[in-house]
Amino acid sequence: MTHTFKRGAAAIVGAAESDLGEVGPGFSPIDLMAQGVRRALDDCGLSMRDVDGLFCATSQSRLAGLALAEYLGRPEAYLESSSTGGSSFMTHLAQAQRAIEAGVCQVAVIAYGSTQRSAGGRKNTSVPERNPYESPYKPFLPPSAYALAAARHMHEFGTTREQLAEVAVAARQWALLNPVAWEKQPLSVAEVLAARMVSYPLTIRDCCLVTDGGGAIVVTAAERARSLRKPPVYLLGAGHVTTHQTISSMPDLVRTGAIRSGQMAYAQAGIAARDVDVIEVYDAFTINTILFLEDLGFCAKGEGGAFVSGGRIAPGGAVPVNTNGGGLSYCHPGMYGLFLLIEAVRQLRGECGARQVKDANIAIAHGNGGVLSSQSTVILGGAQTL
Known part of the structure; x- marks a missing residue:
């Protein structure tokens, strides 16, 4: 769907992570959400009493919106806690802008929290589901789903395991410039290829981390945003597409809904891929980065x-x-997905230190949910893009 709203009518004014890595058994996902909200409000100079809109999602709380409203003491806040997996927060951002434009709320926070590492890993934070077309084969999900896409991309376009490994190596090089990143050691293509195989052709180094963490962003109307502590980052365009739930129902393993969600976002923002300075895409697996760079128009299909x-x-x-x-x-x-938005905001505000991209004016943040199922794209820009 197209998230129709007035271009640049609302802005992200605060952004912050909670504690990351392994926070221990004393924290809950809602604790980390609240910690992120408090830090994001401090980032922009607003207080909890200013917040009248709450948007959140987590796989570890059945009624996350109710839990967060109770925790923060905001009983009358507008609530939205729909979940499309990792793409939820891009969709929440577009929903928050529409709510602000409609006068439903004035200051919205979008929050996430998870203790999946402290809770014992990914298997303890996902609801088990039986699919008659997949479950009998005992796939190791989600890696096996993404391995299917990677294998198909290799078959159809000649993509190599070395090229997949290049994605992991580049990510590690960026992480070494980020003081709060989990990984602290250099990584080579050879090390990615030699790592333990998880689901062919993906090794453990082709797969995302399993960490705890959370965070929040604060969104308000553009007029109010200009009076706050940090430079506003404006929402210029957004689009969302859902193509399937289970990987066996994906229409095409190498063409995702990002093709259409990106087109929607670019059209609303009035830009093209060539105008983007910073690219933040959901890299749960190395194949994701290749697929999304292709589908969002940064290179042709098959050339990723x-x-x-x-x-x-x-x-x-x-x-x-x-x-x-x-x-x-x-x-x-x-x-x-929320961490993509936080990084995009910081890049556009020039706050990233050694990893700062020079003259960053426009950023794309693309979220992926499920197993390449839900694709949500947002375009963000500084004041000079209005």
Whole structure:
């Protein structure tokens, strides 16, 4: 669907992570949401009493919106806690702008929290589901689903395991510039290829981290945003497409809904892929980055493997991609989309230190939910883009 709203009518004014990595058994997902909200409000100079809109999602709470409203003491806040997996937060951002334009709320926070690492890993934070077309074969999900896409891309376009590994290596190089990234050691293509195989052709280094973490962003009307502590980052365009739930129902394993969600976002923002300065895409697996770079128009379909090679998407390369280290090397608490938005905001505000992209004016943040199921794209820009 197209998220129709007035271009630049609302802005992100605060952004912050909660504690990341392994927070221990004393924290709940709602604790981490609240910690992120408090830090994001401090970031922009607003207080909890200003908040009248709450948007959140997590796989570890059945009624996350109710739990967060109770925790923050905001009983009359407008609530939205629909979940499309890791793409939820891009969709929440578009919903928040529409709610602000409609006068339903004035200051919205979008929050996420997960303790999947402390809880014992990914298997303890997902609802088991039986699919008669997949379950009898005992797939290891989600890796096996993404392995199908990677294998098909290799078959159809000649993509190599070395090219997939280049994505992981670039992410690690960005992570080494990020003080809060989980991974602290360099990584080579050879090490990715030699790592333990998880689901062919993906090794453990082709797969995202399993960490705890959370965070929040604060959204308000453009007029109010200009009076706050940090430079506003405006929502210029958004689009969302859902193509399937289970991987056996995906219409085409190498063409995702990002093709259409990106087209929607670009049209609303009035830009093209060539105008984007910073690219933040959901890299739960190395194949994701290749697919989304293709589907969002940064290279032609089938050329993603060659496009990511030779350090092009690494620090110092021509195309800055996943500049915080991504889900592969920075953090991945299970639903990663909010962290893409946080990094995009920081890049556009010039706050990223050693990993800062020079003259960053426009960023794309693309969320993926399920097994390449739900694709949500947002375009963000600074004041000069209005």
